Amino acid sequence: MTELGLLFDVDGPIASPVTRTIAIPSIVDDLVALAAAGVPIAFITGRSDAFIAEQVVAPLRAAGLDDALAQPGARMFGVFEKGAVWASITADGMGAVEVDHTVALPADVVAGVRELVATRFADHMFFDETKRAMISVEQRTDVSSADYLAAQRDFDAAAFDILAAHGVGVRLGDRSIANPCGDVPFRLDPTIISTDIESVVLDKDRGAERALEYFAALGPLPRLWRSVGDSRSDYKMADHLHQAGYEVAHVDVRPADGILDRPYRVITEGDLIHDEAGAAFLRHWVRTLLG
Template sequence: MSKKSGQDFEPPKEAEKQVKNAWLFDVDGVITDPQEKKVLEEGLFEQIISRLEAGEPVAFNTGRDLGFVQEKVIDELLKRTDKKKLQNLFAVAEKGALWAAFGPDGREKESIDESISVPEEVKNRVRDLVKQKFSDCMFYDETKRTMISIEMNHNGDLEEFSVKREELLEDLKDIFQELGLDGRCIIDSTIISTDIQSVGVGKNLGATRFLEWLESRGITAEKFFCFGDSKSDLAMAEEIHRQGEDVEFVFIGDRKCVVGSRVGFEVICPEDRHGKGTLSFLKNNK
C-alpha cells in the first residue's frame, strides 16, 4: 500500500477550482454520538450531502479505524446520495496513518503509512492489561492497524470510565518506562478512549493529509471550518492555520476544555454540544 498521501485518481478537470468553504470533522462526539457510537442527528447527512453536491470538499479526521467511518457515516451517506458525489469526500483514520479517497466513479482507494505503527510488543502488553484489569468498563479495539485504542464499553458510564482511565494511565506509564517508549510513542486521551500512538501522528497529520489531497485535486478553499469536541482536535485548525489558510474552529465539547487557548484563529462554541451542536452550526452557516 502507498506510503504517500497523494491519491491514485486523476483529479477531474472541473474540480480544479476555488470553493467557498472546506469542511473538516472529527467523528466521535461531532458526527456520531460518543455513547451510542452512531449518528443520532439525521439532519447531519443532509447537511453534508448538500455541501458535497455544491462541490465543497468534506473530510473526516478521526482516531477511529476506516471501517467505523465507512459503516457509521459513509454507508449512510450512500443510502441518500449518488456514489459519484463522494469524489468530494476524504476520510482520514487512525490520526493520519490511514486515509481514503474516492474517484469520479465513486470507487474507493485506501492508503496506509505502515512506518508509523505502534510496536507489536506494546500492543500485546496493553491488550493483556485491559483484558485482565479493566474489561468491566473498557475494551481493546482490535480494528486498529497502526495504533492502540482502549475504548469505553458500548453504553458505558462516562463518569466511571473517567475514574478508571486515571488508573489505566498510571499502568501505561509503567509499561512505557519498562519498554523504553518515551520519545517513540505518546498517550492521548479523549472523553471515551485512551490512545497510544507513534510520535508524529495526530489530528494535525490528518489535517495535512486533507490539505495534500486538496492540492492533488487542484482545489483551493477561501475558508476552512474544523469541528472537534476534545482539546486535541484543536491541532487540526492549528495545522491548517500554520500552512497559511483562513480557518475557524467549531468546538462542540465542554467549552471549559478550550477556555484560555491561545490560537491565531477564531474558536466558536455553539450552545448545543456534540451532534446537535454540529448540526445547528451547519444549518446556520451554508
Template sequence: MDTAPPFALLLDVDGPIASPVTRTVKPEIIALLNELGAAQIPIIFNTGRSDAFIRGQVMEPMIEAGMPDGLMVHAVCEKGATWFSFTAGGAGTVHVDRDLAVPSEFADDVRGLVSAKYAEHMFFDETKRAMVSVEQRVDVSNEDYRAEQERFDADALTLMGQHGLTAARLDHHAPGSDDEVDYRVDPTIISTDIESVRLGKDLGAARACERLRRDGIVPAAWFTMGDSRTDYAMADWLHHNDHTVVHVDVRPADGVPEKPYEIHTAAYLGLGPEVIHDDAGLAFLARWWDALGTA
C-alpha cells in the same frame, strides 16, 4: 474544479459528527453531509477513529441516504497514520504509514491487559492499524469509565517502559508534554489512544490539503470542527500555512484557548451551553448549508 469552493470542511468525528454516547451519526447530519458535498463543498474527516469506523458509521449511511454520484469524500484516520477516500461506489484503497505504527508486541500486551483487568469497563479496538486504542463500553457510565481510565493509563505507561518505549501521558493543557518521548498516551472522554508523537490533527490537516491539491482544489477558506484541545492543532496548521480558518469547538468545557484565528462555539449560533457534541455539530452544518443558499 473551475472555481475555488467558498470553504472546505475538516471535521473531527467523535463529538461533532458521531455521538460519543451511541457512537452513531444522526440521519440529519448524514443528509447535510450529502447536501454540502453535492454543493461542491470539500469534506474531509480528520479523526483518531479507524477506517473501519468511518466506513460503518459515516460512509455506509451516506451511501444508503443517496450519496450523489461524483462526490468524493476523504478520511484521514488514526490522526494521520491511515487515510482513504470514498464515493457512492464505496471505499478506495486504505493507505497506512507503517513507520508511525506502535509495535505489535506492545499492542498484544495491551490487549491482554484489557482482557485480564479492565474488560468490565472498556474494550480493545481491533480495527486500528497503527495506533493502540482502548474505548469505554457503551453499557458503562462515563463516570465509572473515567475512574478506570486513570488506572489503565498508568498501567499502559508502565507496560511501555517494560517494552523499552519512551512515552508520556498527554496533558491537553501542557503543549510540551510530548518532549523527549517517542509515544504518547492520549486520554479522551471515551477512550485512550496510544500513538506515535508524530501523529496528530496537524498531520491530518497536512494530508487533507495534499489530497485536495491532487484534485486541483484550493478552498477559499476552511472550517475545522472538534470537541477537544487536540483538535485545535488542525486549525493551527492551516493558519500557520496561510489558510483562512475558523475553528468550531463543540465541547468548550475544557476552556477556549487564545488563538490567532476565529473560534466559534454553540453560543455563536445563539444556542445555550447545553448544546454540545453532535447537537452542536448538526447546528453548524445546517448554518453552513443555509449560508450557501444565501451566498
C-alpha cells in the same frame, strides 16, 4: 468551486459520544448536500478506517453520497488514527486504505495491552481490534462515564508500565520514560471515552496536511475553511490551515473544556454541544450556500 472547505473530527461533532453513531439525521443529509455542492470535506479522526466506513460512510451512501460525489468538483477524504491511516472517499465508496507503518507500535506491546484489557479492565472498556497503527482502548457503552473515567486512570498507569517494560519510550501527562536511545516516540492520550497509545508525530495538524494535499491534487482549494471538533487537539486542524495562509475559523463543540487563545476566530454554537452543535453548524452552511 464552492469557496468553503470543511475538516471534521468525528466523535463529538458528527457522531454522538454516547451512541458512537450519527444520531441526528440532518447531519447525514447536510453532509451529502454540501458534498454535492462542491464543498471539500475531510473527516480527520483518531477512529479507525473500519469505524468510519461503517458508522459514517455507510449512512452517507444510504442518503445519496455516491451521487453527490459523482458531481464535478466533489471531494471527500478520510484521515484515520490521527494521520497514520488514510483513504479517499468517492462515488464508489471508500478507496484503498493506506497505512504509515513507520508510526506503528511494536507487536509485543500491542499484545501486552490487549491482554491487560482482557484480564483487568474488560468490565469497563474494550480493545479496539480495528486499529492498524495505534492502540485504542474504549469505554463500553453500558458503563457510566464516571465509572469508566475512574478505571481509565488505573488502566493508563498500567499501560504506561507495559510500554516502559518493553523499552518503548512513552509519555503520559507529566510522566515520561525514554527508550535506550534516549527518545520518547510514543504517548498515551486519554479522552473522555478512550485512551489512545500513539506515535508523537501523529495529530490533527498532520491529518489536515494530508487532506489538503489530497484535495489540491484534484483541483484548486477554497480560501475559506472551517474545522470542527470537541477536543483541544482539534484546534491543530485550524492551526495548520492558518499557518498555510488560509482564512479559517475553528468550531469548538465542547467549549467547556476551555477555549484556546488562537490568532483566528473560534466559534461556538450557543449552548449546544457535541453533535447538536455539529448539526447546527452544518445546517447554517446548507442554508447559507444552498438557500
